[in-house]
Amino acid sequence: MPWIPALKSTARSGFALERAVTEPQAALRGALGVALVLFPSLALGTPALATSAALGAFIAGTATFQRSFRPRPVLALGAAAGLSASTFVGYLASPWPVLFVLVVALWAFAAGLAWALGPTAGIVASTTVSVMLVVVSLTENVGQAARHAGVIALGGIVQAVLVAVWPVRRWGAQRDALADAYASMADYARRLRQDPFAAFDPEALVTARNAAALTPHQARRRPAELSGMRQPMERMRPAMAALADPRVGAAEEGPQRDRAREILAAAAEILDAVARSIRTGRRVTVPDRVYRSMAVPAHGPVLSGPARQSALRLMGLLADTVDSLETADDDGETAGGGRVPGHLPRPSVPELLPIAAHAVRHQWTWSSPVLRHAVRLSAVCALSYTVGSQLPLGHGYWAPLTAAMVMRPDFSQTYARGVARIAGTVLGVALASALLFLTGTSVWLCASLAVICIGCNYLVIRTGYAAVSLFVTGYVVFLLAMDGAKLVDTAAERIAMTLLGGALALIAYAVFPTWQTTRLPDRLAEYVRAGGRYAATAVDAFGRSSPAGRLAVREALLDLRAARAELVTASRQAAHEPVRHQGLRPSQLRGARVSMAALGRTAMLLEAHLPASGTEPAPGAAAFAALLRQETGRAAEAIRLDRPVDFSAVRAGHDAWAAQAADDPAAALVLLDAGFLVEALETLQEALAG
Structure with missing residues (x-):
């Protein structure tokens, strides 16, 4: 779609609010975790130290609300470790402006690459950039920087302990x-x-399959009804x-x-x-x-x-x-005394290191959305900090902080979050400043308002990014106001820096984009290849009846689901992009998806009637499966290269097989379903030619 409609669409999605609230107990627990480090730090230390402790507890608490199936304490501790490291490294480089900008750029680049591990890792890594920029402005020497890093880690530990001792809806x-x-x-x-x-x-x-992947610690404690x-x-x-x-x-x-x-x-x-x-x-x-x-x-x-x-x-x-x-009983055993089935292994935190390295290597290509996001994030954070620090407004770190929080690997999320962040931040700064102007800037009052604000944030964290931005901005304003800064000046400065950071983030994506629209042919090609492999494996199971055949069908089905999920995600993102479709029109994509759904449904019928191990093989099934796998692979390559797709060889192969095994009862069912497979492929050919 053109740019103007695309921007309107993403802006509307950014302001959209859902009627979804978090468990009140979970929100209360998160706010309590912030209070448990904020108030003691304020009583025993300085407002700056208390601010760092509260930021660490806030980000660690936010990590526990992410859509992840890892243990929540692990998420809190991981976030706290990253925050502590970022703040300490940032301070060591802060005396030298050029070096600090370089460190910010490199840290932002690494945070962008963290998206290779998934959304949770990417979101938490982005927050480490933001907290680095805030905390560095609060410290004056290495000893202070170490103390700030320590209280940030303490905030994560407190949140982790709270999650462990006060579980809300365990599992x-x-x-x-x-x-x-x-x-x-x-x-x-x-x-x-x-x-x-x-x-x-x-x-x-x-x-559900992702949720079933457990660490050994989780597997020992999984409820029996989930086994x-x-x-x-x-x-x-x-x-x-x-x-x-x-x-x-x-x-x-x-x-x-x-x-x-x-x-x-x-x-x-x-x-x-x-x-x-x-x-x-x-x-x-x-x-x-x-x-x-x-x-x-x-x-x-x-x-x-x-x-x-x-x-x-x-x-x-x-x-x-x-x-x-x-x-099932509480020990994970059935009434008959047998053990429940095993679990899908989830790597522990130390085991994630080689997996992370492999994921980053896989994304280390210029066409990768993750690598391009890392480059964009790095450049925008460095540029916005440099520009913000040179302007005579103060609070220059607010610009890169905004950019780090809104930028995502895809267009729709970046622009939707950018608009929502700008609006939420402007409104949050204005409301928080007005409230402080009316009530005063008492240190303890500011701390109390910050805790209330973060509790509201945890409560509406699934409602929409505009609401989250409003409460998070108020939280940060209340924390930073504990030093008694001038309200009118700081409000205007933060709003200006927010507009600067948000504008640079949006411009960066327009100048250096990653369009999913141009990747749709590749996604569809992988979907067709995976669908052909699933169908061929199901047919082949009738020609080589064995337990290994059933396992191969299952693995092919999982590959098909992964390819379909990538195509669906890319299609959703492409629907909001201001880019013309190249080589694959929307009508062709819709028709191809309908045809592939028919292919998958027919292969599912074959899966429903897979022969038992040792059954007489259906003659001709293995040969037709090989032909099916070969021709769908060729079709996938043709889609990738924008060439015509031709399945006439599959039709000819099926006709020859039907003539050869027409009177064989062992091949009757698989022959019938194979005919439906051919029809689905021919429909795919027509859809792509239309």
């Missing part, structure tokens, strides 16, 4: 992720009743799809369709009950009428063939899931 993030996944399965079952070809969004399953619950859910998905699909499941109309709808409705109720049980930690309660509706009718089975097989598999998985919740 709440993991519970919510798994419960959301089961709720999404319940919604899918309901939609299949009305639309047997309903699309399935695996985002909730991806989040081994994902695998049955994953196996329900293809069973439900196969039951609902009239091509391989229940007939499109008649008693079979009515029976399939009845089973899917009961499955939805059970899945909702499971989701509630996981979310709350209470026992699962399913009405008896639901179980009765799933029992075989008195006049005998209605479903037959693959449809009956899918229904029985679904019923068995539902029963196993409910039984596992009802029999």
Whole structure:
């Protein structure tokens, strides 16, 4: 879209507020952590020392609210360690202006690269730049700098201890992720009743899998009801799809369709009950009428063939899931005495170092959004600090502080946060200054107002960035006002520096952008390649029936989900960018995604009927799988190079296979589904040619 509509769209999203508040207890705990270091530091030390302690506690507390599945105390301690290091290193370089600007630039560059490890690491790393700029202005010698670094670390330790001794919804993030996944399965079952070809969004399953990755410490303490619950859910998905699909499941109309709808409705109720049980930690309660509706009718089975097989598999998985919740005890064991399944390993903090190095090396290319963000952040922080320090306004650090807080690797977030930050900061400075003008600048009053402000910030931290900016700005103003600065002058100076930093951040992205629009062909190519690999692996499992084949199908499915997630994210970001689509029109992208969804759904039908180990191989399946993998790989390369896509070889290969194995019952089902795969690929070809 053009620049003006793009800017209007991002500005509206920046001001958007959601009706979502944090747990009041969590907000109170975070504010208490700030108070526990702010007031003693103020009583025993100086206002400057108390400011550093409060900033450390504030950032460490903010880290515990991030969307991460790591233990919250670890997040607080990690943030405090980074803050302490940044402030001490910054002070050592502060006597020499040129050296300090260089240190700011290098630290900002490293903070930008931290996005390679994920949003949580990137956000926390950005705050270390901001706190470095503030605290350096409060210290006068190395001893003071060390004390300030120490109290900052103390703030993180206090927040970590509070989280450990006052847990709010212990394992709440993991519970919510798994419960959301089961709720999404319940919604899918309901939609299949009305639309047997309903699309399935695996985002909730991806989040649940990320939540299931645990450190050894977490694994020893995981609640029993969170153990081994994902695998049955994953196996329900293809069973439900196969039951609902009239091509391989229940007939499109008649008693079979009515029976399939009845089973899917009961499955939805059970899945909702499971989701509630996981979310709350209470026992699962399913009405008896639901179980009765799933029992075989008195006049005998209605479903037959693959449809009956899918229904029985679904019923068995539902029963196993409910039984596992009802029999699990607090020791992580089932009533039968068996141990629960293992867990996905999450690296510990020391083990993250080689992983971080590998992630940074992977992003070390000029086309990487992370590397370009690091360069932008470094240049803007250095430039805004230099310009701000030369202006006769004072508080020059406020400009790079604003830039560091708003800049993100993508256009939409940077501009949305930039506008929201500017508006929130201006309003926050004005309101905080007016309040201090009316009440006075008593040190203890300022400290009390700061604690109230940060408590409100924690409460609305998920509401929107404009609200967060308002309270964070008030918090910082109250802290810095403890030294009795002139209110009118400091308010005007901070507003001016905020406008400068925000403007430089927005200009930097326009001058040196990273457009997701231009990367869409690459994302779609990877999606097509991953989809072809998943479909080919599922077909190949019929030609080489073995446990390894099932594992390969699972791995291919995870790769497909990752490729789809990257394409969806890029598409959302590209929708707000002021860039013309190059080589891939929006209509082509929409059609390609619909076709790939059909391909994935058909491969899911194959997954639902994978042969047992030792079953007679379907003749021709392995050869067709190799052809499918080869041709989808070629298509992916053609998409990347903006060339026509041609799947005629796949159609010819399927026709030859059908003629060769037409009378072989072992190949009947896989041949039928393979035909649907070919149709989906031909639809993809038409969509890209349109």
